[in-house]
Amino acid sequence: MSPRNKTGDLLGIGAGSRLEPSIRAFRTALTLAQKLRYAMDDRLRADGLTTQQAALITVVSAMGKPSLAEAAAALGSTHQNVAQIVAALVRKELLQVEADPADKRRKLLSATNRNEGYWKERDEGDHAAVAGWFGDLSPAELKTFCELSDRVIARLDDA
Structure with a gap:
């Protein structure tokens, strides 16, 4: 089992999942959030x-x-x-x-002013990294991803 698929296999997500769709979506979103946070933490760690x-x-x-x-x-x-x-x-x-x-x-x-200067130095590289992480999605797919995520977020905000 490759490390790339290990988490998906353990959580029952990915192609061929037998989970109820909302449970699969939850586990997929949670896994994505954790992996994105880890990747950005890795970029920020040196600072x-x-x-x-x-x-x-x-x-x-x-x-x-x-x-x-x-x-x-x-x-x-x-x-x-x-x-x-x-x-x-x-x-x-x-x-x-x-x-x-x-x-x-x-x-x-x-x-602070220091904060503003810090992010001016970083933003371009961080934005490029994030674009790379989502690079397999087309602009239309990214739009759909955001719209669907926004709907779930709104439902949670109303709960």
């Missing part, structure tokens, strides 16, 4: 970053100055987990935490 940290930075940058709770909700993660990620990114000077002027108990997150 001491993880995919989770990069995802948090993306959310913070998109939201402006979210609270810790807002960032955790956007990531679908716990407050405690995101607080640990924030602490690591503050130490790396990629995020900063400041008190909310309207409510001093609430902490707001924002990206």
